[in-house]
Amino acid sequence: xxxxxxxxxxxxxxxxxxxxxxNPGGILDRTGxxxxxxxxxxxxxxxxxxxxxxxxxxxxxxxxxxxxxxxxTLAVPTLxxxxxxxxxxxxxxxxxxxxxxxxxxxxxxxxxAYTGVRAVDPEARDAARGMGFSGGQLLRRVExxxxxxxxxxxxxxxxxxxVATAALASFVNGGGLGQIIRAGFGLxxxxxxxxxxxxxxxxxxxxxxxxxxxxxxxxLVTPRPLRNRGRRAGRRAADxxxxx
Amino acid sequence: MSFRLSYRADPGNPWFSWxxxxxxxxxxxxxxxxHTSLTVRAVLIAVLIAVPLAVAAYWFRxxxxxxxxxxxxxxxxPSLALFAFLAxxxxxxxxxxxxxxxxxxxxxxxxxxxxxxxxxxPEVREAAEGMGYGRWGRLFRIDLPLALPGILTxxxxxxxxxxxxxxxxxxxxxxxxxxxxxxxxxxxxxxxQIMTGTxxxxxxxxxxxxxxxxxxxxxxxxxxxxxxx
Numbered sequence: 257x258x259x260x261x262x263x264x265x266x267x268x269x270x271x272x273x274x275x276x277x278x279n280p281g282g283i284l285d286r287t288g289x290x291x292x293x294x295x296x297x298x299x300x301x302x303x304x305x306x307x308x309x310x311x312x313x314x315x316x317x318x319x320x321x322x323x324x325x326x327x328x329t330l331a332v333p334t335l336x337x338x339x340x341x342x343x344x345x346x347x348x349x350x351x352x353x354x355x356x357x358x359x360x361x362x363x364x365x366x367x368x369a370y371t372g373v374r375a376v377d378p379e380a381r382d383a384a385r386g387m388g389f390s391g392g393q394l395l396r397r398v399e400x401x402x403x404x405x406x407x408x409x410x411x412x413x414x415x416x417x418x419v420a421t422a423a424l425a426s427f428v429n430g431g432g433l434g435q436i437i438r439a440g441f442g443l444x445x446x447x448x449x450x451x452x453x454x455x456x457x458x459x460x461x462x463x464x465x466x467x468x469x470x471x472x473x474x475x476l477v478t479p480r481p482l483r484n485r486g487r488r489a490g491r492r493a494a495d496x497x498x499x500x
Numbered sequence: 501m502s503f504r505l506s507y508r509a510d511p512g513n514p515w516f517s518w519x520x521x522x523x524x525x526x527x528x529x530x531x532x533x534x535h536t537s538l539t540v541r542a543v544l545i546a547v548l549i550a551v552p553l554a555v556a557a558y559w560f561r562x563x564x565x566x567x568x569x570x571x572x573x574x575x576x577x578p579s580l581a582l583f584a585f586l587a588x589x590x591x592x593x594x595x596x597x598x599x600x601x602x603x604x605x606x607x608x609x610x611x612x613x614x615x616x617x618x619x620x621x622p623e624v625r626e627a628a629e630g631m632g633y634g635r636w637g638r639l640f641r642i643d644l645p646l647a648l649p650g651i652l653t654x655x656x657x658x659x660x661x662x663x664x665x666x667x668x669x670x671x672x673x674x675x676x677x678x679x680x681x682x683x684x685x686x687x688x689x690x691x692x693q694i695m696t697g698t699x700x701x702x703x704x705x706x707x708x709x710x711x712x713x714x715x716x717x718x719x720x721x722x723x724x725x726x727x728x729x
Contacts (some may be wrong), residue, residue: 285664330660333667338716339685420578424668427581427682437584439719441671449588456584460577467576479662 267457276454281435283458290462291429294419296354301361301414309369313403314395317428322370326363332419336359338428353422353430360421361414365469368410372403395429405478419466423459433459516699518691523692528680532700535676538666539708542598543659546605551651553606554613555639564614570605579604579668586594587672596667604665605658615645616650649723652716656709663705677701 267455312318327435337359341352376399384398386466426434433455475483521528557564577585582600591595620643628642644651667678675682677697684693702708717724 327660330657331664331702331709333664333681333698333701335647335667335670335675335677335682336694336701339681339694340691340698343691345688404596416576418582421577423578426580427670428685437580438671441587442585453583453588454580459581459584463576463578463581 261448263453267453268450268456270450271457283433283436286431286433286435287458287462288306290419290422290433292431293350293353293357293425293430294422294466295414297422298356298361298415300354300358301365301418302411304358305362305365305494306369309366310373310395310400311401313370313373314391314399316374319370319374322363322367326367329360329363331455332359334424335427338424338430342428350430351427353425356422357425361418364413364417365410368406368413372406372410373399375406377401387489393473405474406480408470408477411466412474415470416463416467420459420463433462466500504698512693513571513689516695520690520692521696528696528700531680531697532562532704533706534679535663535666535675535701538594538597538601538669538674539659539662539674539704541604542601542662542666543605543655545598545636546602546609546662547655548607549602550654551605551644554610554617555644557610558617559635559665566606566612567610570608574603575607579665580671582726583668583671594671594674595673597666598680599725600668601662601665605662605708608661609654609659612657613647613651616647616653620646631636633724648720649716652712656712656716659708660705663701663708666703677704 425435436455669675680697
């Protein structure tokens with residue numbers, strides 16, 4: 257039987273059709289949309305989560321709140337937010353999609369910002385206080401720079417997650433690469449199988465690419481002496497989010 | 501009569517309506533039942549696969565890296581892409597949804613179970629060996645019971661995220677409550693239906709989480725005694 261080879265061959269054929277790339281609503285268009293939506297969502301998430309996370313870490317309070325936010329967003333289906341938000345004052349189109357995705361970007365950003373500031377060596381903090389730093393100076397000039405590896409780890413986790421979740425925006429016609437998969441499912445499975453598989457490959461490939469690029473960025477922004485420590489710490493912080 | 505009039509007078513699009521829940525209790529219950537059964541089956545299958553994997557990684561350290569890496573990669577693949585990979589082969593239906601959800605739950609359970617197993621104190625392990633426990637006896641009588649808190653943590657996280665993930669199954673027409681949410685969106689953006697589906701999802705996750713937490717307390721009485729002392 258060619259059943260096993262069928263969808264893959266069809267996917268290769270579909271991907272080899274130049275029109276599928278350049279048509280309006282083709283792969284290039286959809287990739288652009290996907291990246292634009294994701295970037296906006298991550299940016300919005302950072303603007304909300306980092307100041308709160310850094311401040312909570314600085315004051316040392318609100319650890320419970322961070323865990324609560326992480327658990328709550330775990331229980332809310334993405335599909336629910338994507339369908340509810342367009343019916344609120346946000347209206348249809350891109351804003352509700354961006355907000356919905358930003359909601360899911362917040363837990364890793366928040367938790368890593370919080371953990372990053374908490375993980376600052378207490379001796380460094382004491383030394384800064386001894387030098388006469390005020391609370392704000394301490395946060396800006398000691399805690400923030402030392403928390404950068406954590407912030408980068410959280411950024412990477414959040415960005416990869418948003419790029420992956422953005423595929424679901426296609427459920428509400430929000431654009432992005434998921435649209436290709438949805439269109440494939442709209443056809444018969446025998447006719448659309450190749451397109452479905454091709455769309456899946458594109459979405460997974462994009463997520464993987466973002467992961468690889470941001471892993472490099474994370475390494476670059478981590479000061480050399482912290483690199484090995486930073487990576488271990490980043491993994492620990494990711495574990496903190498998933499409760500492991 | 502007046503009831504009927506008031507019903508007609510303001511069709512509206514409220515965020516929640518008992519009228520809707522009463523009139524569609526059949527549909528809602530069917531969706532809820534499907535969602536619950538999908539979640540339970542998925543988590544059971546995931547546990548049956550993940551715990552042996554964790555034990556294998558615990559016994560043979562060389563396997564720990566590859567097992568965690570493979571489950572980690574599976575976890576990174578976007579859910580819709582995973583549906584796209586499997587649907588052409590497994591078809592449109594329950595099997596596809598179950599497979600996707602199980603693959604996602606694996607990582608969380610494997611990682612937590614492995615963490616639980618590696619936290620078994622070496623003295624305890626040596627004492628068990630000294631008492632003549634073999635590899636399997638030690639596993640079932642010592643290691644797994646002591647790793648139970650870790651396994652349960654993984655199980656709770658996996659269950660809660662599974663409840664949320666099942667909704668994506670609408671793409672193959674088997675999304676449980678997701679079906680309700682999505683149909684509400686397509687039927688003139690009927691808010692009451694979307695809201696009912698969402699609330700039931702969150703509620704279901706909460707009920708499962710509390711049930712597992714309760715089961716965990718019953719299964720690990722020694723932890724309670726220790727914290728009470």
